[in-house]
Amino acid sequence: MGSGKSRPQSNVLIVDDVPDFLKETSAVLRPHFGVTVCSSPLRGLRLIKQGGIDLLITTLVMRELDGLEVIRRVRGSGNALPIIMVTGFGNENTAIEATRVGATDYLTKPVEPEELIARARRALTYADVQEEVDEPLVLSQDTTMLEVIEVCRRVARSPSRVLILGETGTGKELFARMLHARSQRAREPFVDVNCAAIPPNLLESELFGHERGAFTGATERRVGRFEEAGEGTLFLDEIGELGIAMQSKLLRVLQTGDFSRVGGSRNLRSQARVIAATNRDLSQEVQAGRFRADLYYRLNVVTLEVPPLRQRFGDIPILVRHFSRKFAQPGHEPLGFSSEAMQRLCAYGWPGNVRELEHLIERLSVLVTRGEVRLSDLPAHFQGVTEAAPVAPAPTNRPYHEALREFQRTYFQNLIAAAHGNLAAAARQAGMDRSQFFRKVQSLHLITGS
Template identity: 55%
Template sequence: MSSVLVIDDDLSRRELIQSALTFLDQSCEFFGFVDWLQSASEPVPADLVLLGQSQLPISLEKLIRELQQKVPAAAVVTLGEWAEVEELPAELKSLLLGELPIPFNYQQLQDMLHRAQLVKQQISAGIAPDAADQLFSSLVGCSQPMLRVRQAMAQVAGRDVNVMITGESGTGKEVVARNLHDHSVRKAGPFVPINCGAIPADLLESELFGHEKGAFTGAVSSRPGRFELAQGGTLFLDEIGDMPLPMQVKLLRVLQERKFERIGGTKTLEADIRVIAATHKDLEQMIEAGEFREDLYYRLNVFPIEMPPLRERTEDLPVLLQELIERVKQQGFDSVRLQPSAIESLAQHPWPGNVRELANLIERLAILYPNGVVGVSELPERFRHVAEPDPERYRTDDMESATMPQVTEAPLLDHLPKSGLDLKSHLESIERSLIDQALNAANNVVARAAELLQIRRTTLVEKMRKYGIQRK
């Protein structure tokens, strides 16, 4: 679990931050500025430093140099704006991750925690944080397996050689291919993908090399193939292991000679392209079985990159979830939040579909619980790998009737009883009764019940969860 160090002389703000960090299940340690400067010089194991301001004449430069020694692997974030930031030397300014505005919200604080986690992993791997953020920024995750992928990509991105990307389905092979193209000398050219397993064998040659009018039945006009469309850029051959053997022979010839002709044509065309291939199959085993040409394999496999399955990099789950939630929001879906227990459960899932399976799950949750909070019990059953930490929230009406008095029909009072009453309990009883009546009137359609109560749907869902009300 990540830890946070807070250095601030504002006690009220420290209490606010402590409350927020406790809510996010983050461990934290607090210092005043004098106490921090006088503390022992041993390194402190923290991922994030939140740096408040002091009335004492302490320079920001001195503080950051102290932090370099005592908290060498932590990211530093200022609480509010520091005027001195612009005056810092460049090497110290680069150590600041950013500014947390005051007041802040939970999402802003959680975002800083995620970014600090990435910085720590990058520092541990010997990668400069600013360079890592700029290079292959659309590749999410900084676990050790993903850092190895990034390092391999950095070595080959600028080289105009063929690349073979291997890995299970759904691991993001096309994302890697697009990143390699975007950071190559051919980035101004087109990126043209083709799935060799999705096109019938008798049409694959035409798709790759194009055809002239009348070359075969149905060829009513000339048509360029993917090799022509990719001129000056990158051709991505996805699922190359599904390519038929006769087509492998023709592809090998083009890769060797860098020339090709359209089907039914006589004009020789240049193949000025870079080829990136990908497969989820074991090509070496296919070579032994006579299902894949060995010479084509070595022509394509100039530089191999192996994508790790998601189950081997579950420490990337928090940042992957954040990225996927942002993507579904951009697609017009509502947001969704996951409880720490739900993330813990997902970390124990085997993920046979890898990141693609995770992306589908997030879309499903965004539809089921728009702008809601997802715990273990809200996850689909196949994703529940830990016990529900708070089963009392999910008691059924039958359980409630056996363990607590019925409050769905709370009595209305014209006057205060002489003995007094528990106002909070009485109001909750009335509220619960009205929610039950609204659900009954709306045939358990939550959105319609929310309209009857003139509240937002998400507010009603939270109140139903609070009272343990289930739709019948």
């Protein structure tokens, strides 16, 4: 980066409860940025919500709210502003955790003034680039989902092929777009093809193009998706639906990079990165003889497995708030949800995953006019959903360890539902250390995690 001043409109918020740190850091940054200091993390979160903040610098250890929780709340609200964490108490694990929950950068005290300025400029520049390429935002506080996001970020800048696995509606295309947006191909085309939506007899022409007169109705030359992608990204969604003949033709392109238009003889060369996705278990498809093993291994260089929404119900309140803002009617505030309605949403199985939730919130935003969604406003198939039952005396006709586990599952399930999916708040209510709480609910399979 150059040594000139950053844009005048770049506003930095520094959050810490140590006055000396606020004074020293703001003195370093003020010649280069607009600076606001805040000694209260909760007040800092309110300032961010009001808007006008371009970069957040927070420390790790604060009495009111620790820095990791500040980052979680910023990201949980759907805000993608860059965040730098500065601490003198952390270690490598702290840096990894900060990155996983959404920090853009991490610095250990003492920080040299020049380094702090450079890191701030880099974070702001990176945010500008991401805004230009329109990187999709994946909202989650689930440990498994955060691991998938982290792998996605690491592999994005490599040329490796990626296979994205997940049920319908989990957001596989969102991850494909994130891979593209964070790659060196971000300014090149992103071309998506839904292999299940194109008739098999037209798919070859769709992918590779055709020459004039190649078949009946081919009145002019057509450029295929491989050509259209150029040096960008070609996303092949629902690749498990390809027939064996089309699989063979795709394999040739992946092996050599060469292809030709239907009805043509000239060899063309693909420079695109291929990302594929499917809701099928391709390893089982290979064993059943429905998918070529050699194509599977060509595609499966890096695998991203996107968990279904029912395995990360702690994300449901975050997504509900996000979609409520997205679909808020003109002149109206985003919908609120009663605790009973939110608990019912968290207890539902979501066979259609995030897509089903998005469609539901869009529908409610149109139909509910009072500002708060009540249990009675939810569609009929939600009315019969079984919620976490109140704690009852354990049955005596089963072993102690089974009865104890059942009680623990019910207890923690109710805690999380009452906290609207906020695991940190649920941990505080339980009087437990957050990491201890996370390990416990993972062991009970209430959230997923490695």
